[in-house]
Amino acid sequence: MVEGQGSTQAPERPLPPHVTTPLLTLITARSMDEDYAHVAQKRAAAGDVRPRTSRPHWTSVLAIAVLGVLAAVVAAQTDRQAPVDELSRAALIEQIDSRSAELRSLQAQVGDLTRSNAALASRNTTIQGQLDDIGTRVQRAELNTGHAVVRGPGVRITVDNAPDAGVDNEVLDEDLATLVDGLWEAGAEAIAVNDQRLNVLGGIRNTNRAIHVNGRPVLAPYVVSAIGDPRTLQARLLETSQGQQWFGLVNGYGFLYEAENVDDIRLPAAPERALRDVIELNADPDGGPDGEGSTP
Template identity: 40%
Template sequence: MSADDAPGPDHARTARPTGAAALPLLERVTRQALEEDYAHVAARRRAREAADPDRADGAGGAGDEAGRGLRRAAVVAAVFGLLVATAAVQTSRNAATDETSRTTLVGRVNEGRDRVTELQRRVAELRETTDDLSGDLEDVVAAEGAAVGEVEGLRLLTGYGATAGPGVRITVDDSRSGRAEGRVRTSDLRRLVTGLWEAGAEAIAVNGLRLTARTAIVTSGQAIAINTRSLTAPYVVEAIGDTRTLQVDLDRTAYGQAFFTVADLVGLQVEADNVARLQLPAPADPVLRYAEPSTPTTSPEASP
């Protein structure tokens, strides 16, 4: 191709595209969208006219379609506004509720804190009271133990309770001669029992009858009686005490010496044995008698 045939500037301008291809890109997209919308509306209108020939012409149908679109838009806008208003009201209510709940919770927390403080103070007071009462209880328990020990000791000494322990068993029987002067007398048992008390016996029983400070060993007719209960020979005297020294100390007492002297003279049968454990009963009539100081009375004549 010659130089003359080459396209110049004027030829280049006349060669630019015309029609829709020559429009800018944004304008082409907008127009294309509108054309498609109109085509869609026209297609729906033709479909309605084919189904109902009596319907209004295209202009009226397009107007109705536009009116319905506006109404739908209005309804959507109204619904959207209602939702926005409802959300705003609900948000306001929730905010008020949240504030009220927060205030209520803060008040409850403060009340709970005060209650906890009061309970802690009460716990401290009760703990202090418990410590004081524990100390008092220990004192009472100690006093009770001492009192129980003292009572047991007094029961043992006075014979108002059963007791057991090691001791001496002395059996006394009439002389084998059968003579009257060879019989065991009340005075013989009195000497023996008194000598055992002096030797350190803690408890004594004769033929199973417990002796106390109120026990009387007397003669009842031809028999020996203890608290109105008659005894028969042989007479078994049981005394709780130290088995290592009780018999020896009995021989050293005046009453013990007098008993063994008489026993040798009249021929009484006497047998003494140490026993690892003796069981002595409580008195048959453990009635404790005591004296009370009387209030001195002043006679009218002695009054100044």
């Protein structure tokens, strides 16, 4: 190489667009360019060289107009309906307040009724206890007065006239009364003669030759049933004055006498009788109050 002479190099040329452009973009552009070129050639062949401007279709204009009218109608109805909606909202709020007040009133009534029910239940329990106590007292009074059916262990005594007894040697009402009084004194709790329960309102009476108990005739043999302690009742009868008198009658008149202990004796209730001459302690015979401390 000779010094002083420079070497020359050809400048590099840029790559063509079809090389640098992405393949997908290139395909899309070329297809659209070819379509536009084809349409332009057809128009030129037909002699139409004026550029075409896009005009809106009349249906689109009509649709836009309809939408505008509908929007205006909706806006007008909304403005017109606003006062009605406000009134409806106020009425609804008023109804809610009214129903809330009614609910509070009903809740207060429920509370009052609950407390009243609890008070009534407590009172009912008290009254029921009083009724049970009264029932027990009535039952005890019925047992003591003979107006209730009773059962229990005791003694059954059979009494009959002597086999060869005459009219003057028969068992009389007073003889049976002596035996009954002796049994009461010996500890008997309930007594019946031929299933006729004895109490303070009944009695043993002679009518001619027949003996009547509680006003009903009874015939020999006479069965005297007494509820009490069977272990001691007969022995105590012998110790009482009425019992000794009775056994004296048995030996003197030859009455037939047979006694046995029974584990279970059932006695009926005494018949009820109306009180004719008994008045309450705090009432006068005329029916007016006459208690202690009252002035005549």
